[in-house]
Amino acid sequence: MIKLVRGFKDILPADTGLWQYVEAIVRELLEDFGFSELRIPLLEQTELFARSIGGDTDIVEKEMYTFTDRGGASLTLRPEATASVVRAYIEHRLYAKDPVWKLYTIGPMFRRERPQKGRYRQFYQINAEVFGLNHPKSDAEVILVLMTFMDRLGLSDITLQINSLGCPVCRPHFKIAVQSFVASRSEQLCSDCLRRRDENPLRLFDCKVPACKEAMQDAPSILDDLCGACQAHFAEVKKYLEGFEIPYQINHGLVRGLDYYTRTTFEALAESLGTQNAVAGGGRYDGLVKALGGPDQPGVGFAIGVDRLMELLAGRSQDFDKTPHVYIAAMGERAQDIGFQWLQDLRFQKVRAEMDFENRSLKSQMRRADKLGAAYVLIVGDRELEEGTAVLRNMTTKEQDKVPLQDLVRFVVDRTNTSSVGSR
């Protein structure tokens, strides 16, 4: 048997109702906030990601699905969406029409990581990006959208962590400060942290090894090292969040894994997810558009990990089961043929109907109707055909009506529309 590729998964009918629901909620919310959908390809030139995400990140170094196509070009399945969105913003010169754009995109991303709970090699993200606005109101607004989305899904145990990574003016100074801080504690650090110290000292805050955590206890905070402009920006963001009554925690160790972030970064965490607890993350990336060859326009946005969202919403799938309103139990060749026609007529009248094409026993058909959760069973066989009637049975109340064949479809439509089942 051919099996699905490692780290990939099928989303089965039992779950797709929930996925559709989540997507509908987020689309409506984003459109209300002035976002427009952008659909971007799954495949890009490898260089786009190397330049935007950062050549020395894990994603680019060892997680991308990269291959050479027949023309010799190096192509990569997108590991994230922001780079593509920025590319499209630049390529189609959207900034020339209006510098301010609010865009969202929904779809799969690909990273070749070891699969784990809440982590797949093809995973789904909802991305929202704002271009052309550098006011802290914009940061706060983006976070408001994210937290409102969580709220509308009924997810209350989400904590928001925020931080500021500074800008090209203040960050280099801070990196040096961190390096000199750990210089005297090298023997406490794990081998990974020793490597990070040289390559990307901000990562030292991320380590979960107890000894490293302890060593970093009194490390300098980037928030003390921000330049005046960044400090003011961060203060404003916090002020607006408080105005929205969005609770937040400041985590000066919150370091995003992608190089392009500046100033505000944030993460939405769900403790119940365990170790893979980041359900959404984002921040400001004021230098990215220019770095990719566009105008000097700021950006801010977030990505929601839909797979992890689904973990949080697990158990609600049955709310979206599609149960038929009417099950047609037809016995005998003639009844099967007539029932087959009714089946289609009912569907055209928006009544969900099912039947069994095999001429099975009534007991078997009743059992199946019950299993599918049908509200009504329409019973028809030789006896009914001779009488010119069929029996419509309510599966809950067990009440039965004899319905003349001529009026049958209309009768069934009326009956199912007036019942509570028809309007659910």
Add this chain to the structure above:
RNA sequence: GUGGGUGUAGCUCAGUCGGCAGAGCACCGGGUUGUGGCCCCGGCGGUCGAGGGUUCAAAUCCCUUCACUCACCCCA
């Protein structure tokens, strides 16, 4: 890339010391001439993850490998 756990029917899992491959659920049929859920009886259903080895004999012991899963790493 590193480490732990698990692979037996569609699903959940038993399988003792190496001795005929099992149960429940689900599905199909019957008990009940044509009225669901409960009950009873019967039936269908297997490359015991795969390959090799030891043995008269392997689901069971040994080796290899693959997959799933959890954690590290990293990220959403």
